[in-house]
Amino acid sequence: MTVTKILPKFKNSLLEARSTKDYSQLTELIPYARKIGMKCQSLGDDALFILPANDENIGNPVLPAVHGGVIGGFMEMSAAMHLMLFMDEPKVPKVIDFSLDYLRSAKIKDTYAECRVVRQGSRIANVMITAWQSKRDTPVAMARVHFRLESD
Secondary structure, eight states, rough: OOOOHHHHHHHHHHHHHHHHOOOOHHHSSSSSHHHHTTTEETTTTEEEEEEEEGGGEEEETTEEEEHHHHHHHHHHHHHHHHHHHHHOOOEEEEEEEEEEEESSOOSSSSSSEEEEEEOOOSSSEEEEEEEESSSSSSSEEEEEEEEEEOOO
């Protein structure tokens, strides 16, 4: 399937998700999100991103713990989806840089992420992401990402 066939379907799904607040179809359209089992649900006027417990995401079988790359990918994907869902004019975010602090190991249980747009201009956006498991005030990781915003 060519990119030109995927983009209109994604744009239509994005616009529909924004109007209905049913974000499940978006995670199904993004291959990496689908691979790791990522979910997204409406949380009032915001979104909550969920990485369900999944043995395929284990990085350290001794602990066991979720692979750090899966945590990082989940957080980066959460930030990009958050921007696409809540920008006034939907644009495609492209990562400029991503800084991640692992604070503790993520056990094999559901992991949640919330995003906060710190600054959004016409071409650049800065998003903070916090990921936790049992308690929101005990994060497993925190990240910051800068995006370049392009119109589609």
